[in-house]
Amino acid sequence: MRYLVTGGAGFVGSHVVWALLDSGHEVTVIDDLSTGHRAAVPEGVPFHQIDLNNYQDTYRIVTQNSWDGVLHFAALSVVGDSIKNPFHYLRHNYCIALNLIQACAENGVKKIVFSSTAALFGGNERITPIPETTDIVPGSPYGESKFIIERVLHWADTLYGLHSARLRYFNAAGADIFGRAGEDHHPETHLIPLTIDSALGLKPPLQLFGNDYPTKDGSCIRDYVHVMDLADAHIRVLEQLDHQSVTYNIGNGCGYSNLEVIEAVERISGRKVPWTLAKRRIGDPAILVADSTALRKETGWEPHYSKLDNIIESALKWRLTHPTGYSL
Incomplete structure (x- = not known):
């Protein structure tokens, strides 16, 4: 096709x-x-x-x-x-x-x-x-x-x-597990690559936007x-x-808080993630988790890399081999 x-x-x-x-x-x-x-x-x-x-x-x-x-x-x-x-x-x-x-x-x-x-x-x-x-x-x-x-x-x-x-x-x-592609935004706004970059010293300390949401640890939860x-x-x-x-x-149907993402990056990278607290951003809901039942039932789709550690490991691997992204 x-x-x-x-x-x-x-x-x-x-x-x-x-x-x-x-x-x-x-x-x-x-x-x-x-x-x-x-x-x-x-x-x-x-x-x-x-x-x-x-x-x-x-x-x-x-x-x-x-x-x-x-x-x-x-x-x-x-x-x-x-x-x-x-x-x-x-x-x-x-x-x-x-x-x-x-x-x-x-x-x-x-x-x-x-x-x-x-x-x-x-x-x-x-x-x-x-x-x-x-x-x-x-x-x-x-x-x-x-x-x-x-x-x-x-x-x-x-x-x-x-x-x-x-x-x-x-x-x-995450990123392609074969290393063929990855995430490279300018500016980067997504939590996982920002957290990895802070851990690797490629960017300043991470900003955590809000710690007073109605969640288990006060930070936003995302799928x-x-x-x-x-x-x-x-x-x-x-x-x-x-x-x-x-x-x-x-989505995977499982949510992780921003603080859980920071902890996972620290655990997988073996490095401390420096971060500071910032005010909430307008437009950020407390929790967004998907119900993907229809997709699974009607197409047979099942995620193969559903655990947060799988996602972070692939993103970290790509970043370590592409510290400047796609730039030479």
């Missing part, structure tokens, strides 16, 4: 590209490299550096081949930044997705997998674990932008027969899913799209 991947030079996108290649598929990548890395795209994979805000360029790539499906990862994705720049996030994420979806719908593409988010449930933190039927109450403009795109996909299916998989990730983490397990879910849902659109929450 031939698949087009937007944002394929980013963290999750690059791991999904590897999973598609490992499954014997042909892949072409689109990325504007504003946050992704050219070095994250596997050698030999066709690559187009374009901005999806440009409809003509987007349309040209979509019509370049007869695609068996499109996987859309390109987006601005930092919750805190979306609080500071709400209209930029809402406009950018909506416009690039609308351009892509319209080009796909009008050119006969029948499958699209959309990288959605658990940030849709930012206002429902009392429900745990969170099933797909939970009311959508985004806690940030970032989450709101993803919900708007899910509605666009609904109409693309209803009016054009473009089947979509709306995959609501919880916290993607971490290994990025390779996440990539496997994308491969599995492609078959579901032969007949219908689907919506799945993706």
Whole structure:
């Protein structure tokens, strides 16, 4: 099969590209490299550096081949930044997705997998674990932008027969166990790589945002899913799209607090993690844990790297071999 991947030079996108290649598929990548890395795209994979805000360029790539499906990862994705720049996030994420979806719908593409988010449930933190039927109450403009795109996909299916998989990730983490890809954001905002970098002395002491949440140790609790397990879910849902659109929450169903992450990094790395306490961030719910029952039941998906130690070990291994990320 031939698949087009937007944002394929980013963290999750690059791991999904590897999973598609490992499954014997042909892949072409689109990325504007504003946050992704050219070095994250596997050698030999066709690559187009374009901005999806440009409809003509987007349309040209979509019509370049007869695609068996499109996987859309390109987006601005930092919750805190979306609080500071709400209209930029809402406009950018909506416009690039609308351009892509319209080009796909009008050119006969029948499958699209959309990288959605658990940030849709930012206002429902009392429900745990969170099933797909939970009311959508985004806690940030970032989450709101993803919900708007899910509605666009609904109409693309209803009016054009473009089947979509709306995959609501919880916290993607870890790295390819074969060392082919890893996490490298600038700036980095995710807890596990930040904690590892602080332990290794690559970054200043970690900031822990809030210790007065209604949790067992006062710090936020999150559901971490290994990025390779996440990539496997994308491969599995492609078959579901032969007949219908689907919506799945993706996580391990087990939450770990920020302090538990710090303790695990210290234990696995054998180094102390320096950290300081900071104020809560707007948009951070106390607990986000996924109920992935539907995904497991309907696709047979099961995480292979579900333990926090597995996730941290792979992230640490990649960081030790790539202390400057993808940079030379």
